[in-house]
Amino acid sequence: xxxxxxAEAHDNGQGPSNAGNNARPVxxxxxxxxxxxxxxxxxxxxxxSLSEAGxxxxxxTPPPQVSDDRLNKPLRSPSPIQTSPTTFLQYPxxxxxxxxxxxxxxxxxxxxxxxxxxWIAVRRVCELLRExxxxxxxxxxxxxxxxxxRGRVVRARGKERRHGGIYDGTGKLYEIPEWVVRDPQDTxxxxxxxxxxxxxxxxxxxxxxxxxxxxxxxxxxxxxxxEKGKGRARSLGREIKVxxxxxxxxxxxxxxxxxxxxASVVVERIRDIVGDKRVQLMxxxxxxxxxxxxxxxxxxxxxxxxxxxxx
Numbered sequence: 001x002x003x004x005x006x007a008e009a010h011d012n013g014q015g016p017s018n019a020g021n022n023a024r025p026v027x028x029x030x031x032x033x034x035x036x037x038x039x040x041x042x043x044x045x046x047x048x049s050l051s052e053a054g055x056x057x058x059x060x061t062p063p064p065q066v067s068d069d070r071l072n073k074p075l076r077s078p079s080p081i082q083t084s085p086t087t088f089l090q091y092p093x094x095x096x097x098x099x100x101x102x103x104x105x106x107x108x109x110x111x112x113x114x115x116x117x118x119w120i121a122v123r124r125v126c127e128l129l130r131e132x133x134x135x136x137x138x139x140x141x142x143x144x145x146x147x148x149x150r151g152r153v154v155r156a157r158g159k160e161r162r163h164g165g166i167y168d169g170t171g172k173l174y175e176i177p178e179w180v181v182r183d184p185q186d187t188x189x190x191x192x193x194x195x196x197x198x199x200x201x202x203x204x205x206x207x208x209x210x211x212x213x214x215x216x217x218x219x220x221x222x223x224x225x226x227e228k229g230k231g232r233a234r235s236l237g238r239e240i241k242v243x244x245x246x247x248x249x250x251x252x253x254x255x256x257x258x259x260x261x262x263a264s265v266v267v268e269r270i271r272d273i274v275g276d277k278r279v280q281l282m283x284x285x286x287x288x289x290x291x292x293x294x295x296x297x298x299x300x301x302x303x304x305x306x307x308x309x310x311x
Contacts, residue, residue, distance in 0.1 A: 072149065075151055148167075
């Protein structure tokens with residue numbers, strides 16, 4: 001019985017002691033685990049804290065914006081041109097002054113794309129640039145709402161072709177040949193004799209020239225050919241004037257014809273002046289058929305220019 005009590009006492013005595021000893025390592029292990037986990041997580045928390053601190057102290061910068069100045073650089077004087085254009089086979093280089101002026105006028109009168117008012121402004125800009133009035137040209141450009149991103153009115157060549165040119169508010173490009181804004185260095189100035197000969201060309205006049213001017217020039221177009229038959233003039237409609245821009249001379253030719261007469265009548269009257277040569281009428285880049293009435297053709301109206309190629 002004493003042994004049982006001793007054993008029981010021993011068990012009872014050791015029970016709490018063992019329980020306390022066994023509980024301590026668990027607590028220590030838990031503490032060690034917590035401290036280790038904190039050590040593992042500490043760099044992350046520290047890095048995040050530093051990042052947040054840096055973000056709070058770093059000044060905020062707005063996103064970069066494109067300056068409006070890049071969209072419309074100041075105009076520059078056009079570069080010199082060595083020779084006259086060689087792309088016009090009917091007008092071999094070098095060009096005379098009258099030919100250069102005529103080609104410039106024809107260039108602007110035959111533009112069919114873009115805004116008409118914008119082309120008027122572009123034409124004035126080119127005129128001012130030829131006179132080296134850069135500031136005035138810039139003022140016209142700005143007032144018309146046009147922009148010149150590179151400051152060059154004429155587009156570059158080759159790989160740099162995308163540089164230069166004038167644009168309107170919709171992004172439409174207005175491309176201009178270099179000889180429109182600068183005189184080629186090989187341009188031949190007209191002599192007084194050449195000017196007199198050009199003025200003496202039969203049938204040349206302004207829109208307001210009267211019939212007497214036609215007759216004084218000796219033009220058979222002063223009055224349309226009269227043929228037998230009563231009421232012909234009335235049946236062919238009213239008399240109309242057409243300005244023909246001939247490829248072999250520097251002055252325009254004014255031709256009279258009746259409203260309902262075919263284009264072949266105009267061709268024959270031009271041949272009366274230029275001689276026995278091939279005459280081809282062109283309008284809007286298309287040849288005019290000889291049997292078609294000129295009035296109303298592809299939108300042609302009295303006062304519009306008809307390009308005429310002589311060969």
